[in-house]
Amino acid sequence: MYSIVPDSELHTTTLNKNHNLSSFSCLSQELNDFLKNDALNDQKNMISRTSLCFWKDELVGFFTLIADTIEAKAVIDGIEHYEYRKYPGVKIARLAVDTRFKRRGIGTYLLLAAIGKTLSVCENIGCRYILVDSKKNSIGFYQKNEFKLVEKYKNREFIPMYLNMQPIIAEINIESND
Numbered sequence: 024m025y026s027i028v029p030d031s032e033l034h035t036t037t038l039n040k041n042h043n044l045s046s047f048s049c050l051s052q053e054l055n056d057f058l059k060n061d062a063l064n065d066q067k068n069m070i071s072r073t074s075l076c077f078w079k080d081e082l083v084g085f086f087t088l089i090a091d092t093i094e095a096k097a098v099i100d101g102i103e104h105y106e107y108r109k110y111p112g113v114k115i116a117r118l119a120v121d122t123r124f125k126r127r128g129i130g131t132y133l134l135l136a137a138i139g140k141t142l143s144v145c146e147n148i149g150c151r152y153i154l155v156d157s158k159k160n161s162i163g164f165y166q167k168n169e170f171k172l173v174e175k176y177k178n179r180e181f182i183p184m185y186l187n188m189q190p191i192i193a194e195i196n197i198e199s200n201d
């Protein structure tokens with residue numbers, strides 16, 4: 024059993040053409056292929072934006088964000104008398120940790136980094152939720168981090184999950200007023 028990698032030893036940076044992605048390998052071939060073959064092109068086309076995470080010069084994980092929405096009826100913590108069909112959000116389109124570095128806190132670090140980027144969106148643009156379509160075997164990971172699943176879609180191959188940014192921002196504002 025390896026120990027948790029301290030956050031202070033991890034750093035993220037936006038994917039660019041000079042990065043060498045060849046060593047990266049997680050359990051999902053689809054995620055490996057996306058990172059190596061499609062992520063940069065999608066980024067150029069402004070479809071998605073990918074952040075890489077390094078530990079001691081080693082690529083240990085990545086996440087990819089896109090703009091998205093969630094059906095208003097799908098969430099249990101919506102706004103009363105909300106008049107639109109959907110809420111705006113940022114979606115974690117991909118997130119993965121290299122298999123060699125699993126269960127060392129890096130997934131949690133990536134999730135917090137994605138939430139951090141969403142916070143900066145929320146400062147400028149209406150964005151109530153951070154969203155993810157989770158693989159079945161990753162639901163527990165997101166639930167540990169306070170994401171709720173959309174009950175009516177829980178039998179889908181990828182289960183929509185969401186985290187309300189409003190309480191997170193309220194907490195940050197309280198702390199900054201202390």
Ligand SMILES: CC(C)(COP(=O)(O)OP(=O)(O)OC[C@H]1O[C@@H](n2cnc3c(N)ncnc32)[C@H](O)[C@@H]1OP(=O)(O)O)[C@@H](O)C(=O)NCCC(=O)NCCS
Nearest residue numbers: 118119120125126127128129130131157158160161163164
């Ligand atoms: C899911 C994934 C990102 C987790 O990354 P990780 O670095 O291993 O996660 P962490 O070490 O930060 O784990 C944080 C907590 O979640 C738990 N956890 C991790 N993966 C889990 C899983 N699949 N199911 C349930 N709990 C999980 C850990 O035990 C840990 O709990 P603890 O704090 O009580 O010990 C990683 O396993 C992965 O890349 N999987 C393949 C790709 C994938 O499924 N991505 C999600 C796309 S939807």
